[in-house]
Amino acid sequence: EVQLVESGGGLAKPGGSLRLSCAASGFTFSNAWMSWVRQAPGKGLEWVGHIRSKNHGGTTVYAAPVTGRFTISRDDSKKTVYLQMNSLKSDDTAVYYCTTEVTTRINALEVVSRGYSDDWGQGTLVIVSS
Amino acid sequence: QSVLTQPPSVSAAPGQKVTISCSGSSSNIEKNYVSWYQQLPGTAPQLLIYDNNKRPSGIPDRFSGSKSGTSATLGITGLQTGDEADYYCGTWDSSLSAVVFGGGTKLTVL
Numbered sequence: 276e277v278q279l280v281e282s283g284g285g286l287a288k289p290g291g292s293l294r295l296s297c298a299a300s301g302f303t304f305s306n307a308w309m310s311w312v313r314q315a316p317g318k319g320l321e322w323v324g325h326i327r328s329k330n331h332g333g334t335t336v337y338a339a340p341v342t343g344r345f346t347i348s349r350d351d352s353k354k355t356v357y358l359q360m361n362s363l364k365s366d367d368t369a370v371y372y373c374t375t376e377v378t379t380r381i382n383a384l385e386v387v388s389r390g391y392s393d394d395w396g397q398g399t400l401v402i403v404s405s
Numbered sequence: 406q407s408v409l410t411q412p413p414s415v416s417a418a419p420g421q422k423v424t425i426s427c428s429g430s431s432s433n434i435e436k437n438y439v440s441w442y443q444q445l446p447g448t449a450p451q452l453l454i455y456d457n458n459k460r461p462s463g464i465p466d467r468f469s470g471s472k473s474g475t476s477a478t479l480g481i482t483g484l485q486t487g488d489e490a491d492y493y494c495g496t497w498d499s500s501l502s503a504v505v506f507g508g509g510t511k512l513t514v515l
Contacts, residue, residue: 310504312450319407320442320450320493322504338503372449376504390497390504391440393461395449 277301277394279373284399287363291403295358297373297396304354305329310376310392311347311358313369321369323347325376326356331386340366363403370398408433409494409507416513417484425479425510427494433505437497439477441470444491444509453492454479486514 283295297309310325324337326347335347346359356373374392381387410428417423427439441454452461454470457477469480477494494507 312504319509320495320506322506325504336502339501377455388497388504389456390437391452391455391495392504393452393455395451398449 277375279375279394279396281371281373281396281399284371284401286402286404287360288405289364289403291363292359292361293363293401294360295371295373295399295401297356297358299354299356299373299375302375302394305351308376308378308388309347309349309356310374311356312372312374312392312395313367314372314398315366315369318369323358323371325388327386331378360401363401365403368401368403370400372396372398407508408498408501408505409496411492411494411507411510413508414511414513416515418515419484419486421484422480422482423484423512424481425492425494425512427477427479427507429475429477429496429505431475432500433475433496433498434472434477435475436499439470439472440495441468441477441479442493442495443488444493446490450493481512484514488512489514 278300280298287293311323326335344362349356373396375394377389379389438456442450443453444450457472458470467482491509498505
């Protein structure tokens with residue numbers, strides 16, 4: 276059974292930092308593209324970004340609102356993905372979900388996101404307030 | 406402002422059918438697969454439909470998806486009170502190089 280367990284949420288001040296962790300089990304983590312999706316209180320879903328598996332380059336892509344402030348990384352030996360959040364703003368207040376993002380191979384060299392997540396964690400709440 | 410457009414709310418009686426629309430553009434829905442998620446109150450989203458019209462195992466066939474051009478539709482038949490939830494559409498946007506979602510639709514089963 277796939278399990279994704281987020282931790283590290285809490286209260287941070289504007290301009291501050293926070294690091295979220297997501298511990299994974301029940302699947303081959305090293306082969307998975309992992310993403311973070313957030314949901315502000317009473318609002319809809321917003322994709323934060325993803326990190327590819329190492330065999331697909333291990334590179335990251337971010338949504339515009341967090342580019343330059345947030346960093347996604349992974350430790351395959353610990354089956355854990357991280358979200359480092361810097362220069363936090365009140366707009367970053369949200370529940371942050373860790374997900375497994377599904378991919379598709381489009382040719383011999385290129386694998387791309389299929390645009391959906393099949394497994395989600397329970398989420399961790401981040402509040403940015405002075 | 407979400408990239409994909411959904412109606413804020415829909416409602417129908419138990420046993421009836423409801424559809425939820427999701428409108429996008431040539432850079433997202435028209436080019437890529439659409440997915441749908443159900444979010445019950447106080448819980449994480451759950452994948453309901455992927456690749457436009459496929460259901461993960463365990464999702465009843467009362468739920469269906471379709472896509473045409475730049476729009477997609479989620480259909481739910483035989484409505485139950487347990488279907489009351491928020492529903493989100495999502496897809497990859499090739500111009501933004503990002504996953505994009507609709508703003509969500511709240512389903513009320515009267």
